[in-house]
Amino acid sequence: MWESIHKHDSASAAQQLAQMREELASIGEKERVLRERSAAREVYRYLLEAHRLIARTSFLEEQVLNIPPPAAGEGSQLVA
Incomplete structure (x- = not known):
């Protein structure tokens, strides 16, 4: 009797251990999946910020470069 109870308890313990x-x-x-997602989000944020900085810099350079130079004689006249 004792052996059958002991075998049942061991099988139950082994089953619980396997389940755990x-x-x-x-x-x-x-x-692991959550760490990967978090890392992916950080990379995305970094790339997005880099893109924004590059876009802002190139936009400002275009504004500076697209200003037409004053025509001769316009430099000292005020526009009404």
Whole structure:
């Protein structure tokens, strides 16, 4: 009788241990996915900010470069 109870308890404990290992593996996988997503978001933010800075710089350069030079004699006249 004792042996059958002991075997049942060991099988139950082994089953619970296997279940806990599966849950830990699942939790580990979820954590890995979350870390990857977080890293991907950081890379996206960095690239977006870099793009904004480049776009702003090139926009400002275009504004400076597209200002027409004053015609001869216009420099000292005021526009009414």
